[in-house]
Amino acid sequence: EEQLVESGGGLVQPGGSLRLSCVASGFAFSTYWMHWVRQAPGKGLVWVSRINEDGSSTTYADSVKGQFTISRDNAKNTLYLQMNILRAEDTAIYYCARCSGWNCFDSWGQGTLVTVSS
């Protein structure tokens, strides 16, 4: 069974950092582009970042550029999101999601909640 499982969320103070992880199983992780998508409480979906199959190419939403870093470890079937200088507006459920070619986003994790508050 194909599965994506996020972890690493929690409560962090403004200005703090957090690293999210997403472990993939049941499919050839190293052959897929992977993404992070977030959803603030009661709000809509917002695309955050994507990384290509071998990690050599990344893109970011303007709102997180220079603040977040996406990476992956294909040997561990794991996707990461390093989040720095966190602000209250970064509070959201963070989902990892997969694109199968242009079939985006065909698989989602259950999400991990990040709360930025003092």
Add this chain to the structure above:
Amino acid sequence: QSALTQPASVSGSPGQSITISCTGTSSDVGAYNYVSWYQQHPGKVPKLIISEVSNRPSGVFNRFSGSKSGSTASLTISGLQAEDEADYYCSSFTTSDTWVFGGGTKVTVL
């Protein structure tokens, strides 16, 4: 990277057809046929229901269909059922090598 424009809400009676629009620009919806639609029930994970404008993944009911004209994509739900009550989002690849979502549409079955 402005969000795609969707109506905040759409409603219909069981059995009716409804259409949700998703309006972008020549830099996203109008540039590529890489528009997808997602269904999200409260407290649940989004589910892909249409990809590449009009492709329905395996297991998605054929009452869901997608189309595109210029910079506006549309999702039509035919034969509306109670279980279709959910939030619906569109997304598109953009000329900046990024993705963008619509603001979401709440579908209510009367």
